[in-house]
Amino acid sequence: MRRAAIERLLPAAYQRAATPGSVLGALIDAMEALQEPDERILANIDDLFSAYRAPDGFVAYLTQWVALDYMVNTGVNSSETRLPLPIGRVRDLVAEGARLAQWRGTPTGMRRALALATGLSGYVVDEPADRPFHLVVRVPPGGADRLALITRVVEAEKPAATTFEVTVDPSLPDNPPAPPPSTPDSEEHA
Numbered sequence: 001m002r003r004a005a006i007e008r009l010l011p012a013a014y015q016r017a018a019t020p021g022s023v024l025g026a027l028i029d030a031m032e033a034l035q036e037p038d039e040r041i042l043a044n045i046d047d048l049f050s051a052y053r054a055p056d057g058f059v060a061y062l063t064q065w066v067a068l069d070y071m072v073n074t075g076v077n078s079s080e081t082r083l084p085l086p087i088g089r090v091r092d093l094v095a096e097g098a099r100l101a102q103w104r105g106t107p108t109g110m111r112r113a114l115a116l117a118t119g120l121s122g123y124v125v126d127e128p129a130d131r132p133f134h135l136v137v138r139v140p141p142g143g144a145d146r147l148a149l150i151t152r153v154v155e156a157e158k159p160a161a162t163t164f165e166v167t168v169d170p171s172l173p174d175n176p177p178a179p180p181p182s183t184p185d186s187e188e189h190a
Helices: 003-008 012-017 023-043 045-049 056-065 087-095 097-103 107-118 141-157
Strands: 124-126 134-139 163-168
Touching (some): 003 023, 097 107, 134 141
């Protein structure tokens, strides 16, 4: 709040007494200086809630808003600031959070979440005919070093009443992530 705006809030007698160099004038200058950092934050408040403009330290917090905090919370130490994923991937996950929620519990949603978390596509999700309510997630060879993360993603994204296993399949290609599907209604839940 600027000095002139603060002065307008004062009674008329104080407004007349708030001259430069007076005690009241110095107090108003101090009020203006104290409010300036908050004013700067409020002027750009939308940056805090944008996946790509938020400060790095705030992005992990935003994952909680889209129910993806399981990807960044390692459970070891809640005060740990090091993320298990590169910050760019975490930003992509936050940006895609609403779309991932639409697809949660489907093979399409699981493949997309895995692609965003690992930077690879080509995951195959199968439900063997001889084992109902069991999923086999086949991972491209490039994801072999990220099996702990992949397991955490599958555990969170699978339907609640299913079991699963994660296997590395050397026959699958390592591809960059595919673009997201537009809506659940535009594609089958296969």
